[in-house]
Amino acid sequence: MSHRFRAGLVQLNAGPDIGPNLEQAERLILAAREAGAEFILTPENTSFIESGRDRILEKAMPEGEHPGLPIFADLAKRTDAWLLIGSLSIKLDAKTCANRSYLFNPRGEIAARYDKIHMFDVDLRDGESYRESATFRPGDRAVVADLPWGRLGMTVCYDLRFAYLYRALAQAGAGFIAVPAAFTRPTGQAHWHILLRARAIETGSFILAPAQCGLHAGGRGTYGHSLIVSPWGEIIAEARSEDPEIVVCEIDPAKAAEARAMIPALRHDRSFAPPAPEPFRRAGE
Numbered sequence: 001m002s003h004r005f006r007a008g009l010v011q012l013n014a015g016p017d018i019g020p021n022l023e024q025a026e027r028l029i030l031a032a033r034e035a036g037a038e039f040i041l042t043p044e045n046t047s048f049i050e051s052g053r054d055r056i057l058e059k060a061m062p063e064g065e066h067p068g069l070p071i072f073a074d075l076a077k078r079t080d081a082w083l084l085i086g087s088l089s090i091k092l093d094a095k096t097c098a099n100r101s102y103l104f105n106p107r108g109e110i111a112a113r114y115d116k117i118h119m120f121d122v123d124l125r126d127g128e129s130y131r132e133s134a135t136f137r138p139g140d141r142a143v144v145a146d147l148p149w150g151r152l153g154m155t156v157c158y159d160l161r162f163a164y165l166y167r168a169l170a171q172a173g174a175g176f177i178a179v180p181a182a183f184t185r186p187t188g189q190a191h192w193h194i195l196l197r198a199r200a201i202e203t204g205s206f207i208l209a210p211a212q213c214g215l216h217a218g219g220r221g222t223y224g225h226s227l228i229v230s231p232w233g234e235i236i237a238e239a240r241s242e243d244p245e246i247v248v249c250e251i252d253p254a255k256a257a258e259a260r261a262m263i264p265a266l267r268h269d270r271s272f273a274p275p276a277p278e279p280f281r282r283a284g285e
Contacts, residue, residue, distance in 0.1 A: 002148070002149040002150050002253040002254075003149065003253075004149075004250055004251060004252045004253070005038045005039060005148070005149050005250070005251055005253075006035075006036045006037050006038050006039075006248055006249065006250050006251070007037060007038075007039045007040075007041070007206075007208055007228060007248070007249055007251050008032030008033070008035060008036075008037025008039070008040040008041070008246055008247065008248040009032075009040075009041055009208065009209070009210040009211075009226040009227075009228065009237070009239070009246065009247040009248075010025065010028040010029055010032060010040065010041065010042045010043070010210055010226075010244075010246055011028075011043065011210060011211055011212075011213050011224055011226045011239045011243075011244055011245050011246070011247070012024060012025060012028070012042060012043050012046060012210075012212055012213070012244050013212065013213050013214040013215075013216070013222075013243070013244050014043075014045055014046065014047070014048055014049040014182075014212060014216065015048065015049065015216065015217065016048055016049065016050045016055070016059075016216075016217040017048065018047050018048050018059065018067065018068070021046065021047055021048055022046075022047060022067065022068050022071055024244060025042055025046050025068075025072075025085075026071065026075060028042075028244060028245075028246055029042070029075055029079070029083065030075070030079065031246050032246045032248060033079040033081055035246060035248040036248060037081065037246075037248050038081055038082065039081065039082045039083075039084070039147065039149075039208075040079070040081050040082070040083050040084070041083075041084040041086065041178055041180060041208055041210045042083075042084070042085050042086045042180065042210055043086040043087075043180045043181060043182060043210045043211050043212045043226075044086045044087045044099070044116075044156050044157045044180045044181050044182040044212065045086070045087060045088075045089070045099075045182050045212060046068070046085050046086055046087065046088060046180075047066070047068045047088050047089065048089070049182065049212065049216040049217055049220065049222075050217050050218075051216075051217045051218025051219075051220065052218070053134050053135045055217075056089060056097065056135050057091070057094075057095070057097065057135065059089070060089035060090065060091040060097045061089075061090070061091055062090065062091050062092075063090050063100075066088060066090065068085070068088055069088075069102070069110075072085050072102070072104055073104055073108035073109070073110075074108060075104075076104035076105065076106055076107070076108045077106065077107060077108035079106075080106045081106060082103070082104070082105060082106060082111075082147055082148075083103070083104040084101065084102070084103050084104075084152075084154075084178055084180070085101065085102045085103075085104070086101055086156065086178075086180025086181070086210055087099045087100055087101045087116065087156050087157075087180060088100055088102065089136075092137060096135070096136070096137045097135055097136050097137070098115045098116075098136060098137055098139065099115065099116040099132070099136045099156060100113055100114065100115050100116075101113070101114040101115075101116070101154050101156055101178070101180060103145050103152070103154065111145055112143055112144075112145035112152075112154060113143070114139065114141075114143040114154035114155070114156070115137075115138070115139025115140075115141070116136070116138065116139055116155075116156035116157065116158070116159060117138050117139045117140065117142070117155075117159055117162075117165065118138065118158045118159050118161070118162050118165075119132040119133040119136060119138050119158065120132040120157065120158040121133050122187075124184065124186050124187070125186065128184065128186065130184075132158070142165060142168055142169060142172070144169060144172050144173065144174050147176070149176075149251070149253050150173075150174075150175040150176060150253045150256070151172070151173040151174045151175060151176070152174060152176050152177070152178060153166070153169030153170065153172070153174030153176070153177040153178070153205070154169075154177075154178055155169070155177060155178060155179050156179070156180055156181070157179070157180065157181040157182055157183065159179070160179055160181070160195050160196065160199065161195065163198070163199065163202060166199045166202065166203050166205070167202065167203060167266070169203070169205075170202075170203035170204065170205050170266055171266050174203075174205060175204075175205055175206065175231075175253055175256035175257070176205060176206045176207075176208060176251070176253075176256075177199065177203065177205050177206070177207055177208070178208050178209075179196065179199075179207055179208065179209040180209070180210050180211075181209060181210070181211050181212070182211070182212040182222050183211060183212075183222060183223045184220070184221065184222060184223065185221040185222065185223050187223075188211075188222070188223025188224075188225065189223065192211075192223055192225060192227075193225070193227070193235070196209050196227050196229050197229055197233045197235070198233075199229075200229040200230065200231055200232075200233050201231075201232070201233040202265070203231075203266065204231045204256055204259035204260035204263070204265075204266065205231055205256055206228065206229065206230060206231060206251055206253075206255070206256060207227070207228070207229040208228055209226060209227045209228070209229070210226045211223060211224050211225060211226045211227075211239070212224070213225075213226075213239070213241075213242045213243060213244065214242050214243065214244075224239055224241070224242045224243075225238060225239055225240075226238065226239040226247050227239075228247065228249045228251075230255055230259075231255050231256045231258070231259035231260070232255070232259050236249055237249035
């Protein structure tokens, strides 16, 4: 059985300018390593949070030109740690980006990439509206990667609402699932803790969820409360402030196998006929 290790979550308050955000992330990654973290994770949109499609496209860069990637590769080597960068905006062409997560090994090599699958296209109260699909191309592949302590499943933010993805990752052997996020304040207050605990319980996995916090460009507010949840659904570490900080916690990989042995739901799938779809109705009918 894999030995215990310490995971560190970096909670950020990303602004619209890449340089200061990379400096903030570097400082907190080093602090997490100093606190003993061997696997360090940052949130979604580590390099910047910007409002408006044109401004995002202006600041996004192709993978080969992104200034953050060599910095994070060097940090992984300097710290001798595994490093997950929650996501960067990677330009695919003149009109489209990927919301891409990167896993670096301690040699500074990219061990895995994951493009966020589910796009955050929502209309909240008080006119708060988001159309991630207007700028970003959704991914089409679930990703797992091998760490020294077990297998990692990679997800990003809005993916959290799609339980089938987490079940697929767990059935592929993931005992840890990363959920780097930039949850809005309204959705975070209502759903963040509940959804993270539900995904942990359903899959018998550790959930590692580093988050953005505070106010950002365009008046957007994010919820913070970076969390580590055990396979039994217990919150074992949480960022309590709405400021950038680190959370470091010991992880016992054996707890995932223990939870899955007690409730082996991942082996209990059954095929079934779905219900008929709701008939289309015109407005007013």
